[in-house]
């Protein structure tokens with residue numbers, strides 16, 4: 001069954017509220033070349049008005065921190081925004097919309113230097129802090145800085161191009177995050193365009209440095225990049241994807257202003273930008289790829305992969321340990337699935353049963369409206385009333401369930417609401433592919449994206465009085481830079497989504513065996529990633545072996561699996577972090593239950609975890625401290 005195979009027509013759909021929102025892609029299941037699906041995108045939008053507060057020097061943000069720490073985290077966050085103009089645009093801060101991220105090697109080194117300066121300040125401040133929330137936030141800040149510092153030597157930023165990322169993909173996103181209301185906004189756009197060739201040269205220089213030191217992408221990751229760049233090589237500006245913001249203007253612009261922007265824009269696009277894309281395209285067409293799919297085949301590759309695993313899982317698990325955990329999980333989950341098959345009276349293997357129900361029309365809605373209504377009923381009438389069974393302090397942010405009828409893919413994604421509550425969190429359901437969205441995965445999918453998954457977790461952070469802005473906003477771009485970048489807390493954020501799916505048991509939502517089966521089919525998919533990611537990157541597995549393993553143990557189609565495996569080749573370690581985070585939450589829950597006995601309260605457990613967004617060792621220490629404070 002298409003495991004929830006959601007997709008995200010993403011970012012273009014967000015441009016409707018210029019200046020009021022920013023977008024963070026929380027999970028990308030896979031993106032194949034160009035128009036194909038971006039799966040499971042979880043997106044967070046925050047009101048720029050609220051965020052701007054932090055930019056005013058000395059002003060207090062929402063969180064109640066001691067003044068020295070407040071100053072330090074504000075300085076840090078403001079530096080991050082200023083240092084990465086594209087991140088600022090993404091966040092909804094438009095002060096730097098005329099600039100690009102500096103992608104030169106010295107820029108990466110100066111980020112390293114700056115991180116060390118902040119770390120010195122953080123360590124100097126530490127002895128002065130005593131409040132628990134101060135110490136927790138300081139710890140997360142130090143983790144941010146140490147993650148960059150420890151990852152920097154591995155130079156992940158030397159491969160800034162792949163089929164999912166680069167200036168053939170990102171430009172349309174960045175345009176959709178910009179605002180176009182005033183003449184100044186258009187001036188910024190033209191300045192940004194005029195500076196684009198410089199960034200394209202930086203990208204080439206990084207790739208060339210990668211070739212020189214042997215840090216190379218595999219051909220799988222580069223598939224389609226040349227064609228993508230070709231799309232920006234134009235002889236008429238109107239043919240460029242960069243032309244789109246110059247096609248519509250606010251009503252109060254005069255024809256003269258419009259013509260002026262269009263004339264200047266066209267000259268930049270054809271005269272400067274297009275030749276720069278041509279140059280990059282020509283370079284990429286002769287780029288040397290690595291022959292082996294394994295990242296460990298690179299010089300120092302074993303250490304790079306270990307650091308990637310540390311980055312995404314925030315643990316020090318070895319590839320072999322993760323592989324074994326994956327195999328054990330696959331066996332365990334398959335056992336649960338087999339039980340359901342026999343409980344239902346079928347004498348079939350799990351793959352046979354999966355193929356049968358996937359093909360059974362009674363498990364599908366026969367039109368888009370009914371699918372949407374089905375999800376709405378689940379979210380509002382079935383799941384939401386059960387949330388108080390396992391949560392206290394439930395966030396106020398509303399959740400809407402809305403149709404996304406774009407043909408770009410199938411499935412679902414989530415956009416969080418604004419800080420001020422003016423816009424609800426939105427769970428988008430792809431209704432175009434209503435006939436590929438089986439009913440038995442709807443519950444598990446709704447719990448992942450909505451409540452108690454990403455919506456509840458993201459809203460909890462937004463509404464928490466203890467969470468400063470740098471913890472609410474993740475630079476959820478540029479996955480290729482891992483492990484040499486600031487953290488994304490993949491294991492926490494995505495582990496929570498997966499963990500939330502399992503709460504269907506405590507919430508009495510999996511009484512129906514088919515719903516339970518759908519839940520396990522999603523879970524086994526994530527467990528397989530532990531096996532094949534480590535298999536390919538550290539244990540000598542071929543691409544075909546990885547595809548075959550997934551085909552054998554999941555109910556997904558060959559096309560989906562091939563796309564998934566290509567993603568694992570391109571972003572080693574990223575996709576396996578979901579299961580690692582989930583298992584940690586499960587382990588901590590079991591520990592709390594065992595040690596606390598009658599004093600254990602699942603609502604309090606969840607509260608402690610949600611307040612601990614960050615690396616998993618922080619979560620563990622917070623849970624342990626809670627256990628010890630109660631028993």
Ligand SMILES: *[C@@H]1O[C@H](CO)[C@@H](O)[C@H](O)[C@H]1NC(C)=O
Pocket residue numbers: 106107109110113
């Ligand atoms: C970073 O710090 C090192 C050592 O202090 C120094 O040599 C280098 O020039 C600095 N680089 C940048 C780009 O600031």
Ligand SMILES: *[C@@H]1O[C@H](CO)[C@@H](O)[C@H](O)[C@H]1NC(C)=O
Pocket residue numbers: 068124125128
């Ligand atoms: C720590 O507190 C002491 C005493 O109040 C003060 O002198 C010092 O500047 C503080 N250190 C930092 C880094 O704020």
Ligand SMILES: *[C@@H]1O[C@H](CO)[C@@H](O)[C@H](O)[C@H]1NC(C)=O
Pocket residue numbers: 181182183250252253254257
């Ligand atoms: C159009 O109106 C907006 C909002 O009042 C204003 O910010 C902008 O400068 C105006 N544009 C022009 C071209 O005057």
Ligand SMILES: *[C@@H]1O[C@H](CO)[C@@H](O)[C@H](O)[C@H]1NC(C)=O
Pocket residue numbers: 347
């Ligand atoms: C289940 O099927 C297998 C082969 O398909 C057959 O050998 C076995 O007897 C069947 N078991 C039952 C209980 O029907």
Ligand SMILES: *[C@@H]1O[C@H](CO)[C@@H](O)[C@H](O)[C@H]1NC(C)=O
Pocket residue numbers: 355356359
């Ligand atoms: C699925 O249904 C189609 C059309 O009814 C049929 O041709 C195919 O054999 C079925 N596949 C399975 C696995 O049952």
